[in-house]
Amino acid sequence: MERTNTLSIQQSRDNDFIREVEEASGQTVSKCYQCGNCMASCVYTFAYDYPVTQIMRLTQLGQRDTVLGSSSIWLCANCQACTTRCPQNIDVAQVMETLRVMSRKANTVSQRDIRVFYDEFLRSVKTFGRVFETGLLPVYNLRTKRPFTDFDLAPRLMWKGKLSFLPARIKKRKKIAQIFEVIKRDRFSKDGKARPEPLSSQTDI
Amino acid sequence: MKRVAYYKGCSLEGLAVEYDRSTRIVCEAFGIELVEIPDWNCCGSTPAHSYDPLLSAALAGRNLAIAADNGCDMVMTPCPGCLKSLKGAQETCEDPQQRKAFVDLVGKDVDGLKTVSLLQLLYEEVGAEALQKAVQRPLTGHVLIPYYGCLLTRPAQKARFDDPENPISMDRLIEATGATAPDFPYKTECCGATYGVTRNDFVGRLGGRILDMAARLGGEAIVVACPLCQQNLDMRQKQINKYYKSAFNLPVPYISQIIGLALGIDPKVLGLNKLCVSPRVLLEDRTQPDQEAQRVGAAVKPGPNQPGGIAGGESIQPS
Numbered sequence: 001m002e003r004t005n006t007l008s009i010q011q012s013r014d015n016d017f018i019r020e021v022e023e024a025s026g027q028t029v030s031k032c033y034q035c036g037n038c039m040a041s042c043v044y045t046f047a048y049d050y051p052v053t054q055i056m057r058l059t060q061l062g063q064r065d066t067v068l069g070s071s072s073i074w075l076c077a078n079c080q081a082c083t084t085r086c087p088q089n090i091d092v093a094q095v096m097e098t099l100r101v102m103s104r105k106a107n108t109v110s111q112r113d114i115r116v117f118y119d120e121f122l123r124s125v126k127t128f129g130r131v132f133e134t135g136l137l138p139v140y141n142l143r144t145k146r147p148f149t150d151f152d153l154a155p156r157l158m159w160k161g162k163l164s165f166l167p168a169r170i171k172k173r174k175k176i177a178q179i180f181e182v183i184k185r186d187r188f189s190k191d192g193k194a195r196p197e198p199l200s201s202q203t204d205i
Numbered sequence: 206m207k208r209v210a211y212y213k214g215c216s217l218e219g220l221a222v223e224y225d226r227s228t229r230i231v232c233e234a235f236g237i238e239l240v241e242i243p244d245w246n247c248c249g250s251t252p253a254h255s256y257d258p259l260l261s262a263a264l265a266g267r268n269l270a271i272a273a274d275n276g277c278d279m280v281m282t283p284c285p286g287c288l289k290s291l292k293g294a295q296e297t298c299e300d301p302q303q304r305k306a307f308v309d310l311v312g313k314d315v316d317g318l319k320t321v322s323l324l325q326l327l328y329e330e331v332g333a334e335a336l337q338k339a340v341q342r343p344l345t346g347h348v349l350i351p352y353y354g355c356l357l358t359r360p361a362q363k364a365r366f367d368d369p370e371n372p373i374s375m376d377r378l379i380e381a382t383g384a385t386a387p388d389f390p391y392k393t394e395c396c397g398a399t400y401g402v403t404r405n406d407f408v409g410r411l412g413g414r415i416l417d418m419a420a421r422l423g424g425e426a427i428v429v430a431c432p433l434c435q436q437n438l439d440m441r442q443k444q445i446n447k448y449y450k451s452a453f454n455l456p457v458p459y460i461s462q463i464i465g466l467a468l469g470i471d472p473k474v475l476g477l478n479k480l481c482v483s484p485r486v487l488l489e490d491r492t493q494p495d496q497e498a499q500r501v502g503a504a505v506k507p508g509p510n511q512p513g514g515i516a517g518g519e520s521i522q523p524s
Contacts, residue, residue, distance in 0.1 A: 153440060
């Protein structure tokens with residue numbers, strides 16, 4: 001991971017980034033005075049490259065690449081502890097959510113396996129209208145080359161009759177697929193600038 | 206009879222089938238008619254949110270629209286994750302800037318609907334007092350830990366139910382069944398369920414902490430109201446034990462199962478046999494004083510290397 005050079009931080013300041021985050025999240029990120037309550041409340045701080053307090057600060061400083069490429073925004077579980085405890089009433093979890101959406105659009109998702117899992121989840125919803133739990137895992141395992149993830153759970157779940165081998169499909173699947181298509185078509189135009197998703201090894205739903 | 210639209214969500218069709226079953230039975234027992242939303246679809250959960258908030262709103266919104274078409278003004282879901290999406294859909298629909306896009310996708314607006322969790326429905330529409338009066342088989346003598354999870358009452362402005370830091374609704378319902386509900390410091394701590402598949406070590410760490418605290422308080426079981434918390438703490442308890450070097454053996458029943466049990470409903474009908482960790486300990490009748498003496502503080506023996514174990518965990522040894 002490339003650390004941000006704090007001495008020359010103003011040179012990489014992107015004012016558009018601050019504006020985009022505040023507009024999309026509806027939160028005034030500049031109100032954050034770095035008290036650290038969010039970081040102290042966050043049970044994932046141990047796994048983050050930048051604790052959430054620093055994500056807030058880096059966002060205030062317009063550090064687009066550092067923030068959107070951080071592992072923190074993708075390891076956040078959206079548990080709302082930060083939001084609940086922010087003395088400035090900033091919905092910090094909402095800011096993190098917005099950063100995730102932006103990082104997907106910019107194709108800078110740092111955690112490939114989490115993105116693969118989310119993609120397969122959405123693909124399942126798009127195809128069947130519901131999530132097919134039993135089908136989701138093997139596909140994820142294959143795509144992330146970890147074929148035995150959670151296989152230890154299978155026998156017991158089978159015994160308990162909790163594994164289904166056929167997906168539950170809803171009748172109006174076409175309507176669901178249509179929602180996906182419209183969102184996919186429009187999600188870049190909302191920003192005012194048309195930016196097609198870059199072609200890369202990362203797939204899309 | 207109160208008519209409530211029922212959005213069960215994908216989990217309750219698969220890994221949380223017992224939550225669905227017990228929810229229906231308990232609601233019926235209290236005269237609440239659940240109308241399952243016809244042809245409901247997945248709310249999209251976290252993946253839809255992080256793709257585009259409008260996708261999440263539209264997916265969840267379609268279900269709300271169908272509920273409204275069926276003449277319901279209240280929608281209940283037992284899953285806090287689904288509830289968050291449903292509330293997000295309502296918020297998007299009310300936002301003047303996004304309203305048009307939302308209505309275009311969903312087909313209609315979803316104004317005037319009330320969305321609640323199962324816990325809120327039971328607490329507000331039934332209430333602890335009515336439950337206490339209906340108890341047939343008191344759970345007196347059992348120590349049950351109320352665990353709410355992170356999303357049930359948070360964020361406060363959106364959930365608009367109970368307290369975001371120290372919720373008490375489930376405590377009151379557990380107490381109404383006759384059982385003891387100790388103050389649980391990790392009531393709303395995140396259990397890491399989102400990362401069950403992708404970052405299993407997170408689950409070991411966060412789930413382990415919750416199980417550990419529950420055992421220290423002498424809990425016999427952790428009562429939950431979220432299918433993800435349940436799967437995480439129950440189905441993955443063996444994985445947690447492996448990571449945490451512990452030997453927890455705590456059943457994790459749903460609040461609806463506990464209430465059903467107190468109402469005298471057959472445990473099998475409530476799907477208690479579907480839990481991974483056997484909930485047999487909950488079936489013991491401890492209402493007689495002589496049996497009180499046999500009370501086991503916790504069904505847990507601390508592992509040899511329990512991290513941070515307090516004095517070898519004597520306090521949680523079976524008495």
